[in-house]
Amino acid sequence: MVIPIHDINPLRRRPIVTWLLIAVNVAVFVLFEPIVTSVAGADTATPTSVCEQERFFDRWGAVPTEILDNQPAPQAPSGRSAGVNPQGQVLCEVESPPSFDKSPVLSVLTAMFLHGSWLHLLGNMLFLGVFGNNVEDRMGRFLYLIFYLACGYVATYGFALFESDSTTTLIGASGAVAGVLGAYLVVFPRARVIGLVTFLFFLPFWLPAWIVLGFWFLLQYIYFIGMGVAKGSSVAYGAHVVGFVFGALAVLPFVRALRAAGPARYQPPDQRWVRRMPWP
Template sequence: MFPVKDDNPTSTVPWVTYGIIILNLLVFGYEMSLSLDEKALINFFDTYGLIPEKIVNGQSLFSLFTSMFIHGGFMHIFGNMLYLYIFGNNIEDIMGHRRFILFYLLCGMAASGLQISINPHSTVPNIGASGAIAGVLGAYLLTFPGAKVHTLIFFGYFVRWVKLPALFVLGFWFIIQLFSGIGSLGYMTADTGGIAFFAHIGGFVAGALLVLIFNKKKRRFLDGRFLGM
């Protein structure tokens, strides 16, 4: 299941969402310039990526923020930025630009916090905007459950384009993260890499809770119409 766009118009230009996407792309471009020197790239990840063991020991606390803007490859950044582009504009619209910045960063920190608590002795750098963007998805599901999301569904070699409610698309995404996270518990070690499922879970739950505070317009999307709350 691969979301492409949503039918959920906004009343403002999502400058912060665009800015976050541009910043991530600029950082990724810098990473690509380092890729010619593998040692320099590894050092960049070790310095600015979030290493749970360091955070637990009170070191490199700045990486709680910097790690949100680093990605490990083209598909990693493409998927994250696509989700942010599709769903971020509506959340920024209901919160306002400044609130959305704070919301985004808090979701990212909450995501990192849960991941650290699950594997506090990990020495593997955690990188990516997935946790913060998961917060955007959690906020979107709670605020716009009936919004239609254009989605590609793959059946082997066949692909179908369908419109599904956000409740189904994002709810399904969260369930996948939840079960994948639980399934990964028995395999985690200090040097195990892979997908930080608990960062996704933590960010999603944080976003669903924080939107109740940050939602300036107090509106909910249902059956294609905005309803006052």
């Protein structure tokens, strides 16, 4: 796998929407979510915190059976622990009916800003930060925000169609971010990206975007169809695949306009003398 850390793709203005999306995701995770892992990934969970997190995700996350029927489930975790089974799994008390109201359609939106761990959050925000700024630059801020949210909705509902009987809660920005990656690949396939190649001891390499993002998509697809080692994991690879394909197809008819679009090039006030760079 290649972990992207930077791209050579000049911006024409500050990516304010991308920055705000990252800030909101981090703020929600730090300020509102019950966290059961440390930044280093160590398990800091107690039975009570696990049940509190399960209740929080059930209330604000997207559940395939709920969003397809547009009906909330008749029961939900109460947030209180009922003990631990012989396998070491935490058992949570259930309340029926739930003591909170839930809109399945709106849960798709709120689920985009929830993450299960620091690793989940930082991985999504890294990809959004590296690739989202250029997509925003060419689309414009308002259209980019609508596009981002649309990718998240399509990815979530697409996954729900593949897993129509699933009651597993979907959370994370992965589907929306995957749509941004698909758009970037179509608009900037030859942009240079520096990435850390994991199977080469994290050595950095300059690679074209079509290799970095093409390999990422291929890996998601392999896991999705069950050929990879991640089969049976809790990662919604189907949402990644649907979001990526939707993002790529959505911008394909407008690729020439997007490559040529953009406001005046941005330069910091104290660096206006810097030579203008050619644009991709």
